[in-house]
Amino acid sequence: MATGSGGRGSGLVRLLAVLLLVAGAASAAAAAFVHSAIEPPTDHASEDPSEYLLSADPVSLTATDGVHLSGWYIHGRGGSPPIILCHDLGGSRNGLLNSAVVLNKAGYPLFLLDFRRHGESGAARSTLGVDERLDVLAVVAFLKTHKGLDARRIGGWGVGMGAYALALAALEEPSITSLALDALYPDVPTEADRLVRERIPPALGAVVPALHPLYDAVLLRHLSAFSIRSRLAGLAGRNLLLIAASEAPERFAQMQRLYEALPEGPEGGKNLLELRRSGLTGLYAEDRSKYDDAIRGFFAGSLHPGGQAVGGTRIEVIEK
Secondary structure, X not given: OHHHHHHHHHHHHHHHHHHHHHXXXXXXHHHHHHHHHHOOOOOOXXXXXXXXXXXXXXXXXXXXXXXXXXXXXXOOOOOOOOEEEEOOOOOOHHHHHHHHHHHHHOOOOEEEEEOXXXXXXXXXXXXXXXXXXXXXXXXHHHHHHOOOOOOOOEEEEEEOHHHHHHHHHHHHOOOEEEEEEEOOOOOHHHHHHHXXXXXXXXXXXXXXXXXXXXXXXXXXXXXHHHOOHHHHHHHOOOEEEEEEEOOOHHHHHHHHHHHHHOOOOOOOEEEEEEEOOOOOOOOOHHHHHHHHHHHHHHHHHHOOOOOOOOOOEEEEEEOO
16 A cells, blocks of 8 residues: 555656646747747848948947947038937848938938847847847947037937837937837837737737746846836927838837827927838838938927927828
């Protein structure tokens, strides 16, 4: 009898060990899948800004956490405030050159940044904008010390992850006064959900919320501390242009909710550019021209001393 009882006990222990092993393996596999979703292949191609008739200097920076960063400083008209251009996850500064031409023709000095892990910048973990904000802040520090440049008012235009990193950086850096944010997401888990859903069959979409506990562990960050949705009050008084594409209904709805929730201070204003496609989903020909002109007009009205964008409006609709 004692032997039988011991055998049953040993069997339960083995069963528990197997279950724990299976659970651990499943958790590790899920974490690896999330990691692959938030760290897709990136653009490491190299282009020459001079082919776009842009006068650019290559710049090397180091973020406060030690990550090496690469970018281009593009010369502008003396006295014009600078604008930082930020690409999306998987992109690089090369994809910003067409928009750089439009803004530079208007006289703006520009900084085109390769985020960490992208382009020619150093290897690092992707955090969907959380640590990437440090890259933006490194650019701000460069602009503030650049000879002959007045960086008391700095603009920023970003897409997706670039928009999120810019918004987080603006919460820490008051000199970033005007922001054009294309496809801004409310928080990192929301964007991680979207990236994961793109990689699984629609029938498995219901399992995505079960992955939420993994996000902090995979990104090694307490993500709730970096939620734009919960920190919108910190952007009051800035000039903001939110750009939302109706072709992506879920993102469009998220942007509309962010726009409605944004407070307005005694200075600054908020605007919503509604269009069918955005810089994220792809614009071409006439639509691309309208998009770039809207961004240029926004900075012309908001970034210069004494300038202020008209707030509380939906400034244009393209192909809606």
